[in-house]
Amino acid sequence: MRLSQILFLQKPEVLREQQAAIEAHLHKALPSTTLTFAAAPESVPKGLAVDAVIAPTLPWLPEALERLARYRWIHFLSAGVERIWDMPFPKEDLLLTKSSGVHGPPMSEYAIGAMLYFAKSFDRFNAQSRESRWERCWLGELTGRTAMVVGMGHIGAQVARRARAFDMRVIGVQRNPRPHEDADEVIALDAVDEHLPEVDYLVVCLPLTPDTRHQVGPSQFQYLKRGAVLVDISRGGVVDQQALTRALDAEQLRGAAVDVFEQQPLPAESPLWNRANVLVTPHVSGTSPHYMDRALEIFVRNARALVQGMDPATPVDRSAGY
Numbered sequence: 001m002r003l004s005q006i007l008f009l010q011k012p013e014v015l016r017e018q019q020a021a022i023e024a025h026l027h028k029a030l031p032s033t034t035l036t037f038a039a040a041p042e043s044v045p046k047g048l049a050v051d052a053v054i055a056p057t058l059p060w061l062p063e064a065l066e067r068l069a070r071y072r073w074i075h076f077l078s079a080g081v082e083r084i085w086d087m088p089f090p091k092e093d094l095l096l097t098k099s100s101g102v103h104g105p106p107m108s109e110y111a112i113g114a115m116l117y118f119a120k121s122f123d124r125f126n127a128q129s130r131e132s133r134w135e136r137c138w139l140g141e142l143t144g145r146t147a148m149v150v151g152m153g154h155i156g157a158q159v160a161r162r163a164r165a166f167d168m169r170v171i172g173v174q175r176n177p178r179p180h181e182d183a184d185e186v187i188a189l190d191a192v193d194e195h196l197p198e199v200d201y202l203v204v205c206l207p208l209t210p211d212t213r214h215q216v217g218p219s220q221f222q223y224l225k226r227g228a229v230l231v232d233i234s235r236g237g238v239v240d241q242q243a244l245t246r247a248l249d250a251e252q253l254r255g256a257a258v259d260v261f262e263q264q265p266l267p268a269e270s271p272l273w274n275r276a277n278v279l280v281t282p283h284v285s286g287t288s289p290h291y292m293d294r295a296l297e298i299f300v301r302n303a304r305a306l307v308q309g310m311d312p313a314t315p316v317d318r319s320a321g322y
Helices: 012-029 061-066 082-086 104-119 122-130 154-165 189-198 218-223 241-249 291-307
Strands: 005-009 034-038 052-055 068-070 073-076 095-097 146-150 169-174 185-188 201-204 228-232 253-258 278-280
Touching (some): 005 012, 012 291, 104 122, 104 201, 154 201
Parallel strands (some): 005 052, 169 185
């Protein structure tokens, strides 16, 4: 594959801050390539022919693509691409790749931080500090506890690795289970319920597809060990929020750290707000000062493979939907 023209689409505020660094990174890695930047559909030169488009899953992506005379490849700057299937642009003959692995370090750190938040009762101490209350209690440990990581992709694998560093037992969950060096055992999705009574921390890392919607719901909360903690870093819709609220009301869960929601921003009337045992974060677990550099490196890996006639490193799996 020849790679001489690249169109880079991004939000205007991101380009204002990062365009120079993006340009320097790509020119160093692919010196013979010409870059065009656009922060809105109307900024894309009408009739421009490019070999590749680099973009997030922007709502105006289809409008930008319509202005192009030719494009053969779209690389998405995110690992999750579920939004693209509802976007009105032709996908049949396109090469689609994604930034798999870009979220691994920050999201695995978030997951460990969330587990420590509840193990060390930071939620209780934070509330006490606001009221100038000095109340001591015995704290828990992660050592010896069991974490189930639902979704052992790039993110889940790093969660498992970091959990093992805390001497936790790790149960990994995959569609097609196979042994993993960072998990004590790996099970299939349909075997989750029978293992949930053993689980202290349920970490959900699944992509959102029609098959995974509400994958964690009433049945899973019913089987989960009483006093367990949910850490949701998947996509809004993988965890049934109504079932989660009921499990919290019934004190089935010790707590929950939730970074993704079925409706974002989370509505002010949501029962997940203002709960002492719920850590609500605004979909930030994947953010990092190193995000763009990592995403560009993944693009470059794909580009070098394609130029050499090899398969891309991180293709979108059309049959799986991600």
